[in-house]
Amino acid sequence: MPRRQREATEAAIDLVEAALGDWCNEVREVPVEAKYKSKNLEAERRRRTKLNGKLLALRSLRWRCSQMSKESTLMDAISYIKELEQKKAELQMELAQIPDEDGGKQGSLSSTGTMTATTVPLEAVQLQGKVELSPIGVNKYHLGIIFKNKEGAFVKLLESLSKVGAEVTAVSSVAFSGFSETVLCIEVKDEERFSMAQLKQQLLSMV
Structure with missing residues (x-):
């Protein structure tokens, strides 16, 4: 290439670079803003992924699912929770009307929806002697006995077990x-x- 033509070409290149210099600098600044936008975008994606995972876990319970949309899943869950709360209140009302089997306590439902217990004096409970004997293994038995507190009563109990060849293991x-409730594990x-x-x-005969 002739010298003059080469110099003219180089001058044209310098002119173009000078003209585009400011524009190139602006283009280089764009990734900085895009970087911040990408951070927000990634955070939003993580949030949506987390929510979708929770919705899938909710659907996997298989309690109720009228439709597969997110709104329907949430509405079904809310309805189901309300039904459970209603059933809980009904069961508490039924429980409040049933006296305790031992006659010691009777539940009642307070205005706040919680169960309270009315304690019956222990003296009002009629206690009586009782003996329960049941096998729990080879030559092993579970013995439960309720008897009045008398001097030497426990010694008589051990003597009765010894007479029949039974040994207390626990x-x-x-x-x-005024009563004693004793639970024993015996081995013959x-x-x-x-x-x-x-x-x-x-x-x-002891009780």
């Missing part, structure tokens, strides 16, 4: 209102001497 006892060492009917009869 014991738990609690006293209340001498099967020939042991008789459930005989042992129960002896214990009933």
Whole structure:
């Protein structure tokens, strides 16, 4: 290429670069704004993904699903929760009308919808002696007995067990209102001497 033509070409290139210099600088600044926009966009995507995951988990419970839209799923969930709350209130009302089996407590429903208990004095509860004997394994038995607190009563209990060849392996006892409730685990060492009917009869004579 001739020298003059080459110089003219270089001058034209310099002119174009000078003219486009400011525009190129503006273009370089665009990614900075786009960077902030992309951060917000990623956060929005994560939020939507999280919400969609929760909706899918809600649908997977299979309690009720009239439609597959998000709005229907939320409305169905709200309706179902209200039904459960209503059933809970109805059951609490029924429970408040049923006296306790032991006669010790009777529930009532307060104005706030919570259960309260009315305590009956323990002296008003009529206690009586009781003996329960049931097998729990090979040569092993569960013994529950309620008897009046008398001097030497527990010693007589152990003597009765010893007479039929039974050995105590665990014991738990609690006293209340003049009575004692004792729970024992016993193991029979001498099967020939042991008789459930005989042992129960002896214990009933104690209570």
